[in-house]
Ligand SMILES: Nc1ncnc2c1ncn2[C@@H]1O[C@H](COP(=O)(O)OP(=O)(O)OP(=O)(O)O)[C@@H](O)[C@H]1O
């Protein structure tokens with residue numbers, strides 16, 4: 001199967017008073033049909049520019065970008081306009097029409113596309129049923145909670161039966177519980193309707209709740225890309241480690257390490273924990289080597305139903321014995337020795 005979205009060395013440069021900004025800088029990546037693809041990055045990383053390139057709201061400065069069968073860098077404005085109608089998009093601030101009812105909001109793109117009223121009404125009812133808001137059809141957006149507003153946004157985005165749904169920080173205005181509700185609905189959009197979903201966020205929790213694969217963006221470039229599990233359990237880029245730290249708090253910061261060195265004798269080491277790692281068995285052999293250990297820091301969490309995290313240990317004993325234990329740990333998991 002060929003990718004539904006394919007970036008091939010795509011660059012977007014904005015001119016600004018302080019000089020050119022490379023918001024997207026030579027990105028190549030492929031998104032497969034039917035996947036939920038996460039894009040994570042801190043503010044200014046280029047996430048919104050990336051989605052706006054996909055639906056043609058921005059034009060690439062260079063490179064090739066194929067979206068659902070068309071190279072969007074070569075389409076005319078009129079062709080892009082039509083293309084955009086076939087790509088769903090939801091936003092952080094929902095972007096609903098305050099003057100229209102819930103049904104009116106969902107019907108709007110169908111009206112623009114010239115659907116007859118009877119067809120429109122049928123489709124709107126079907127969509128509101130899908131997002132669980134059929135009984136709110138005649139309400140106005142201000143009568144709804146944030147989560148319900150986003151459900152309307154999703155219904156509207158799906159109206160014209162898009163193959164792709166783009167979600168730019170779509171849960172950033174919601175509390176954690178409502179966030180999970182909306183993410184569950186996006187999962188349902190993906191599994192029941194087969195829509196490819198691209199989720200843009202600065203929150204690792206969002207990506208790990210919903211995405212199959214993830215690209216970590218920094219300064220307009222892909223710092224890391226892979227399955228959510230691989231990227232976040234074995235981060236190779238500093239930016240990825242920062243994201244992991246925000247949910248797990250498992251690794252001691254430099255100030256924590258200073259304190260641990262003051263309060264514990266011996267060597268401070270941090271060992272990764274993953275499903276199936278046999279850390280316990282190795283630590284069980286510490287006594288026979290003449291090493292005493294204490295667990296002084298750490299955190300273990302779950303990602304895609306598998307454990308990951310790290311434990312920091314103070315190892316106390318003769319140098320050669322401590323080295324031998326570190327070697328045994330290294331044989332089963334990555335280990336960092338604090339200098
Ligand atoms: N129209 C524009 N003109 C000039 N610079 C722009 C424009 N749009 C974006 N930029 C710059 O491009 C870079 C990437 O911006 P972008 O909005 O894509 O980041 P982001 O990852 O979505 O950030 P945030 O998390 O804050 O939404 C930033 O440095 C931004 O200032």
Ligand SMILES: [Mg+2]
Pocket residue numbers: 047048049
């Ligand atoms: Mg943005």
